[in-house]
Amino acid sequence: MQVAKGRHNLKGLFNILLPTLFLLQTLSHASGLNSDGFALLSFKWSIYSDPHLSLSDWNDRDQTPCNWSGILCLKLGAYEDPRVVSLQLPQMGLAGSIPKQLGQLTYLRTIDLQNNQLIGTLHREIFDGLSLRNILLSENQLSGIIPPEVGNLKDLEYLNLGNNRLVGSIPDPITNCTSLVSLVLKENTLTGSIPHGIGSNLSLLQQLDLSSNRLNGSIPADLGDLSNLQGTMNLSDNCLSGPIPASLGKLPLNVSLDLQQNALYGPIPQTGALSNQGPTAFLGNPGLCGFPLKVDCPSLPSEPQDLPPSGIAATEPPGTKQSKSFNTKQIVAIAVGDVFGIAIICLTFIYCYRRHALRKAKKNARTCLEKASYKYDGSSLREGSERESGTTEHGDLVHFSKDFKFELDDLLQASAYVLGKSGPGVVYRAVLEGGTTVAVRSLGIEGDQHHKEVDNEILLMGRVRHPNVVRLRAYFWSVQEKLLVYDFKAGGNLATALRGCRNAKGPMQWATRLNIAKGAAQGLAYLHDCGSRKYAHGGLKPSKILLDENMEACIADFNVVKLRSLCSVSSAGCHGLLVPGSRAYSNITEITMDTIHLFRSSPYQPPEAAEDPIPTQKWDVYAFGVILLELLTGKSLPVKLASSELDLVAWVHTSSQGSTSFSKVLDPSLLLERMHVQHEMLEVLQIALSCVAISPEQRPRMKQVAESLENIGCSSSKY
Incomplete structure (x- = not known):
């Protein structure tokens, strides 16, 4: 042993x-x-x-x-x-x-x-x-x-x-x-x-x-x-x-x-x-x-009164004067109990009234939908603009796809979760009956405007079909609310993914960044030359580039800036499309002065936005160039230095003079990959710098940008 x-x-x-x-x-x-x-x-x-x-x-x-x-x-x-x-x-x-x-x-x-x-x-x-x-x-x-x-x-x-x-x-x-x-x-x-x-x-x-x-x-x-x-x-x-x-x-x-x-x-x-x-x-x-659970909170009990037990006479110390009236503590207790009782009754009444009003509103909307709802069947929305005014009062649900339809009641009763807020509007994730998930954007506009110009504008948006553009499936129009219903993208947006917050697996790899840039460029190039219609996004930034579960990029909210301007001119309604020569074009200053400060303060807007607030395709090219710089540098906007803040474009220009300084602007998390794909990163940097040229005439068209990106790293595989 x-x-x-x-x-x-x-x-x-x-x-x-x-x-x-x-x-x-x-x-x-x-x-x-x-x-x-x-x-x-x-x-x-x-x-x-x-x-x-x-x-x-x-x-x-x-x-x-x-x-x-x-x-x-x-x-x-x-x-x-x-x-x-x-x-x-x-x-x-x-x-x-x-x-x-x-x-x-x-x-x-x-x-x-x-x-x-x-x-x-x-x-x-x-x-x-x-x-x-x-x-x-x-x-x-x-x-x-x-x-x-x-x-x-x-x-x-x-x-x-x-x-x-x-x-x-x-x-x-x-x-x-x-x-x-x-x-x-x-x-x-x-x-x-x-x-x-x-x-x-x-x-x-x-x-x-x-x-x-x-x-x-x-x-x-x-x-x-x-x-x-x-x-x-x-x-x-x-x-x-x-x-x-x-x-x-x-x-x-x-x-x-x-x-x-x-x-x-x-x-x-x-x-x-x-x-x-x-x-x-x-x-x-x-x-x-309480809400949103279907569990009512118990009512608050009244404070018990300070009374002697039944059958026992209240006695007072010698020398005090007896009285049949209540003492001060008892009076306060009774008053507090009365206040609580009245409050509970009022709250119950308000709750029942709101539930009744909500049921009535949904019933009216459902009846209206069954009798007069207009659904897109390939004909012009001009017909829809001439329907009875009673339909507009309750709201219309318009579909753009025959193979993807849902009832108004499904949308009203869907479980909704806030995804983000942009200006006066809010974006929700709504789960319809049957498990179908859609993204719903509220334009944040109220009013009874419902003109054929708006109908035709949204119809054109609904006809856009491209794998790198988020598809518009339907829209809902009522006095209180204007909603756009899109396909839902489960991968979040580029702003979140770029900072490693999507799945907590750290910074994004270069192959993934390049693939996202290519997809976004293809989608934006398509919008810029979409048949007879040429769109300008006007509000492009990383949060407007959505990602699916395979990290494929899709452009979201195109034309929303213009649509919101069309429908928020004044209580007089919409005044036509923003095209040169139209009445809306001549009133563009009035339309956008409420939001021009957003353009001037946004790092994704070009220098000319401060003088001319009309969004153009050259705006989009500049914004896309800034996004490419974010993909390369990993920097948030603006760039925070030791003693000041600097515009990302200016920082890259001053920090990337000469090939030996390339590592100064590159995201540190990409340095390990640099030895294998440095030539790809340099090519993307050159494309980005051409996109953010000060003069709009010197910026390339998005079609050229998309083609140049497509030729980079064709043999690289996704991470």
Whole structure:
């Protein structure tokens, strides 16, 4: 037995010494390797399975690791030798652990080891690299706690530790990471409460996903201060309790909340963004009540009166004067009870009245639809403009596709979720009966205008058919509301995807960016030369480029700027199309003065927009050029410098003089790919700079831009 025990001890000693012997052997052969290389070799020897041989070229006899797979180096400051700034090996099937020696990479900015089979804990020494900006370690099997030293990383922008086996609480010092843009800790086993200060300190945060953990306590009220949040704030599948803070209503209106499967209770506040949520946001919380759930909140009980028990005479101390009247406390209690009673009766009356009015309105609309609704069958909408005025009063639903129809009642009763807000209008995602999802844009205009010019304008929009243009399926017109019904695109928009917020998998790869640019250019070129009609979008920006589930780009909301101008001139109605020689064209200043400040302040509008507010196709070319620069640089608009803000176009012009300065404008997350596709990026940069020429005459046509982009990287595959 003692012999077996001795063998066991020897085996354990051998397991400890073997990695050390390997390391000593490595160091003996790597006398020329710099300190960054030593730190990276410790990672290689911590990996026991490398099915794709991604570390096979990590040669211990090299003088520098800069040519190793997954490694990017840059010359920094006064150092003559390049330093490691990026370690990116996602989806390589690596099995092993992350050694603490990686913390010795002083200038490391990015660790991307997502979707591997890494185990072990996160050593606090890893967070000693104060240059870290991106820590992407999701979809591994990491365990242990999140070290509080993460709070030392002042420049950290992306932290994704989702889909691991982490335990413990979310460290409070994480609120010191004031540069955070995305915080994803979903699908772990984290406990404790959500730290206070996330909302008040992390003002740049655009994505917050803490779902599928075991977090408890109440929702911090300061989460409502996250004014830059996008997409969904996901706190679902936890053990959160208490009421929903009314302060969450201060979140942007296009933010979706997911509070499902918790222990929240009380009435759902009807303020701001909270009032825009659908019922699915609150499911699995039995204690919640109120709209949009079909659970009525209990009435508030009256305050009990301070009366003596029945059958017992009230006595007074000696020397006091007895009286049959109520004392002051009793009178106050009775008054408060009466006020509550009257308030409940009034609220009940208002609720019943509104329900009755809503049922009546829907019934009238349904009757009107059945009797006089006009649906597009290939004939001119001129006929529709001559129908009885009674139809216009209740509203008309006009379809543009025979194979895609729905009833007015389906649209009125659909579950709607706010996607975004643009000017006076709002965009909703509506789920019709049967599960069909559409996007509904409200023009935000009221009035009884319904003229043939508007009908014909929308009809032309409904005839547009192109895979890179969002298709208009129908429109609804009534005195109170004007709605455009489009196909729904499940991939969100370019503004969100470009900043890595779509699926928390970090910055977008170059092949994906190039493919999106090509698709958007094809769609815009088609609109600019759409048969006999030549459209000008007039409001192009990244949020108007929608993405489907395959990241294919589609132009959205074309002609909406013009349509809104047509229908908001004055109470006199619409005055015709915005074409030279028309009466509307002569009144263009009156039409657009309310919105001209948007054009002048928008970085996607060209210099001439300040003097001539009429949108042209050259406007679109300029806007597309700015979008190409965003795809290349990854910069938000405007570019924030140390002491000022600078227009993106001006910043690129000043920073990209000469080919040697190309890396200054390129998105840092693309530097690893630059060595393979630098020629593609340079070609796109040249196209972008031609699009943003100051003189409109010097800008190319969109057809030329689309053809030039199509010839770039034809052999590249999508990421």
